[in-house]
Amino acid sequence: MIIKKYVADTMNEALNLIRYELGPEAVIVSKRSIRQKGVMGLFLPKKLEVTAAIDESSKEDEIPEEETRPFAEELSKAEIEQEISEVKVMLQQLVENKEESKSNKKNRKNxxxxxxxxxxxxxxxxxxxxxxxxxxxxxxxxxxxxxxxxxxxxxxxxINVEKLGEGRLMAFVGPTGVGKTTTIAKLAALKALSSGKKVGLITIDTYRIGAVEQLRIYADILGLPFEVINHTRDVEKSIKNLSGCDYIYIDTTGRSVKNLMQLSELRMYLDKLKPDSITLVVSMTTKYNDLLKILDGFSAMNYDNIILTKFDETTTYGSILNVISNTKAPVSYIAIGQNVPDDIEEATKEKLLDLILGEGAM
Ligand SMILES: Nc1nc2c(ncn2[C@@H]2O[C@H](COP(=O)(O)OP(=O)(O)OP(=O)(O)O)[C@@H](O)[C@H]2O)c(=O)[nH]1
Ligand SMILES: [Mg+2]
Structure with a gap:
């Protein structure tokens, strides 16, 4: 199969290019508008990037048209014999090529x-x-x-995508080090900047030394109110302290699915907090078998959407399919680096399809 990206001003122009290069059998895999590269790109109209694919086998079926040669009227006998022997060689080559292409096709079956x-x-x-x-x-x-x-x-x-719900209390769970705290900082910053609404932060991250400080630093920089919950009995008080907030992002300690006690303790906090949404944060660098255990272990939290992180740390994006094939929850965002708040993007069907099948790197 051949997969190629085409950049054009209009869909028509892209389709012409695709038909010319890949032929009429090509299928469109995805399309999205992109900004032109460089600072000037900000001021130029957007372009259309179309990804198309075609089975190599269907392209090979096409036999290039032979060029028609001008008819030579007065050829000598020797010249005619020479022409005939060249035609014979060409015919022989054609037959051999066809046989070879048949056997290649067989070998490439899967x-x-x-x-x-x-x-x-x-x-x-x-x-x-x-x-x-x-x-x-x-x-x-x-x-x-x-x-x-x-x-x-x-x-x-x-591919199942959905915007992160507009509920007031949003909790984030997941294994250790996947980027929960960083993702919360990105989302809280974007929400506070774009909506002008009041955003608050809570952490029930009391395990890791420095974890509370990590979110507190973001809260200070962003000027957001911040609460630390050390015990389930603190939950009500902390929520009350943030009663003026339109949105509250709740950070949690990274839990290993190998540690059932940690998971049930997290469940206890969530039962008390009663968040409007629970987001599972998963890194794109997770191995498949570990991923299955994570999705299974965290299913007890009834998470309702997923954020995939660390796209910038991998060059292949098949993990997207590995995740979505093993959960019913939609993907809401993808995180593409460490920068707060820039390195996060809303997940769209086109974007994910393009990452899985296209040529693009993040
Ligand atoms: N490359 C890359 N690094 C990221 C991304 N998101 C987070 N990180 C980095 O990953 C490391 C861990 O991020 P945290 O936000 O502390 O992860 P966490 O899930 O809160 O970790 P715990 O609270 O210990 O479970 C930090 O160095 C982050 O800067 C991402 O999308 N790409
Ligand atoms: Mg954290």
Whole structure:
């Protein structure tokens, strides 16, 4: 399978480029508008970036048209014989090429989209599941060979994104070091700056030395009220102290899913806090088997959305599929670096699809 990105001013222009280069069989994987590079890009109109894909096999089926040669009227016998022997060699080569392409196609039977997904660190289990689900679709039932676009459609259906709810109390949970505190600082800063509403911060992070200070420093810089909860009995008092806040972000200690006691203690705090939303924060650098344990362990928290972090620390984004294939919760944001508040973006279907299948790096 060939996947390419095209940048153009209009969709029509992009489609012409795609048809010219990849042919009429190409499928559009995603499109998004992008700012032009450099400082001047801020002042220039946005461009359209379209990602298109095509099965290599369908491109190989096309046999290039032979150029028509001018007819030579007066050829000598020797010249005619020479022409005939050249035509014979060409015919022989054509037959050989066709045979070779047939056997290549056979050898490549399982490549295409499956190989691409595997190279991008989508787990084999998830790939098999994608293929099986794609095969079950009515329009592909009974077809002798599942086209790559069927799998792409299944990926598209599977991507579930949703904005972080507009509830007042938002809690963030997850394993240690995934970026919960940094993500909260980014979101709280953006909310305070963009909405002009009053934002408050709470931490129930009482395990790690320096953890309370980390959020306190952000609260001081951003000028936000800040509460520390050391015990479940402090919950009511802290919430009362922040009664003037329109939004409250709650940070929690990173919990290992291996430590059931830590998890049940977190559950206790959440039961008392009764947040409007619980966000599970997961790093893109997590290994597949650990990811499964994390999603399973934190399911007891009834998290309702996911933020994926550390996109900048990996070059393949198959983990997105590994996560969304093993949870029902939608992705709300992706974090792409350590800078507060800049390195966070709202998750969109197009963006995630482009990261999974496109060429782009963050
Ligand atoms: N490269 C990169 N680093 C990040 C990102 N988000 C957070 N970090 C860094 O990851 C490290 C841990 O971040 P924290 O926000 O303290 O993580 P945490 O989940 O709160 O950690 P605990 O409270 O110990 O469980 C810090 O050095 C952050 O700067 C990200 O998107 N990309
Ligand atoms: Mg933290």
């Amino acid at each position: 490549h295409g989209i499956k190989r691409i997904l595997s190279e991008r660190d989508v787990s084999e289990e998830v790939i098999e599941d994608l293929v099986n689900k794609a095969k079950e679709k009515d329009k592909y039932k009974g077809s002798s060979r599942l086209p790559d676009k069927a799998v792409i459609e299944e990926i598209e259906d599977r």
